[in-house]
Amino acid sequence: MALEFDLVIKNGRVVTASDIGTYDIGIKDGKIHMLGPDLPIEDAKRVIDAEGAYVTPGGVDAHVHLAEPAMYGKGGTADDYETGSRSAVCGGTTTIVTFAPQRKTDDSILDVVARTHDRATGQAYCDYSFHCIISNPSKKVLGEFETLKEQGITSLKLYMTYASLQLRDNEILDILLAARRTGITTMIHAENGDMIAWLTEKLEEHGHFDPEYHATSRPQLMEAEATNRAIAMAEMMDTPILIVHVSSPSAAAHIRKAQTAGLPIYAETCPQYLFLTRADLQKDGFEGAKCVCSPPPRDGAEDHEGIWRGLANGTFTILSSDHCPFRYEDPYGKKVVVSEEFPKGKFKYIPNGCPGVETRLGMVMSAIEKEEKMTMQKFVEVTCTNPAKLYGLYPRKGALLPGLSDADVTIWYPEGKLEPYALKNEMLHHDVDYTPFEGREVRNWPRYTILRGEVVWDKDGEGLVGKKGYGEFVMRGISTLAGPKSKEEWRPDIY
DSSP states (O other): OOOOOSEEEEEEEEEOSSOEEEEEEEEETTEEEEEETTOOOTTOSOEEEOTTOEEEEOEEEOOBOOSOOSOSSSSOOSOOHHHHHHHHHHTTEEEEEEEEEOOTTOSOHHHHHHHHHHHHTTTOSSEEEEEEEOSOOOHHHHTTHHHHHHTTOOEEEEESSOTTTBOOHHHHHHHHHHHHHHTOEEEEEOOOHHHHHHHHHHHHHTTOOSTTHHHHHSOHHHHHHHHHHHHHHHHHHTOOEEEOSOOOHHHHHHHHHHHHTTOOEEEEEOTHHHHOOGGGGGSTTTGGGGGOOSSOOOSSHHHHHHHHHHHHHTSOOEEOOOBOOOOSSOTTTGGGGOOSSOTTOOGGGSOOOBOOTTTHHHHHHHHHHHHOOSOHHHHHIIIIIHHHHHTTOTTTSSOOOTTTSBOOEEEOOOTTTSOOEEOOGGGOOSSOSOOTTTTOEEOOOOSEEEETTEEEEETTTTEEOOOTTOOOBOOOOOOOSOOOSOOSOOOGGGO
């Protein structure tokens, strides 16, 4: 009986989190159907010759902010679900996890989720799910976690900073307890908000308002302290947490120590902490605002090497973009803080965040090819497989398992096929007027992106060939990574 594939990918160096092999991929009905050498192509509807290039699972970016109101300073995010997901597939990412943000005045997160569905439905080029941001953990909200889980949303994000989102330690403990009972994964933005507010006040008293002082106001010490405190609360509750967008080797050291002690502490980092430094915030005029994000980029090469080392040795479970885009030349974007009195703005009000969902994979792959910063298996592990495992998407996403995985595939350029070039914002597909990586060398980029068996990005052909609305909401289960040490109900008298 003839094998009738919808698509066959030939001559690829197929990379998973565990191995690299030279074989073909047969796709049928939106699923990975068969892996093997010399798959028959006579009856295939389409054949793509990878020409010896790397072929990886479609990227899973688990930290993407789209269509959000002003919550991280002034100004609202530039990308919506159409433009943000379009940018994702053009950069090799096939699944994103965005945020349903609860304001402190919202008394239900179920209503917040419903509104987020309204913004996303029918708009996306890639598949997507939501994390819930919790800023008002009332008893009613804590009681809604089980319903969230039934709706396929199995992760929460908490903040230890930002006045509009910051939680006290007792509120974080309440959430961790409820999350433990339901098997929901908790993400924590770990910076000491009270210390930041105090130091910011002192900087302003000394006349320091420019963008560069954003980094001064948020030193590594404040990230490391909050990271250690978050770990202590997770250990007390015997529940896993993920520390998001870790920027500093000092914070990573606390995480590594906890992991070595056997605690289920996970960590995420981002390309801005591999390629940017605080010098990028010191550019002339207001230009430094383009790279204002929290935590800020750190001092230099030594900090970069510490983060690369954490990716290589497993300290960092995942590598996400933290795509949080604001336009630069926009009175509601980065320049919302500029005035006649403060022509360089006031740093504490600059919208925090940088675009990066499209550049995440290409920038890191280029660094691997240039300097062998990590193995290709590790690249797939932190950008595809571990995000899927951590957030209940595996093995549907982040893998290439016949019969189990969606046919989400990224095909790269073979060696020597793509001439290195300088990245320019005009090459990208987001709705933002800059990239913080302008002028950086690109040595490889996704040649094809395939979502559920359909080619949605063809760089050498028509470029973006996917359709708005093809992306679907993905119901998620619970994490398949290690959870609480004890299966017993948590009790306060154990202390």
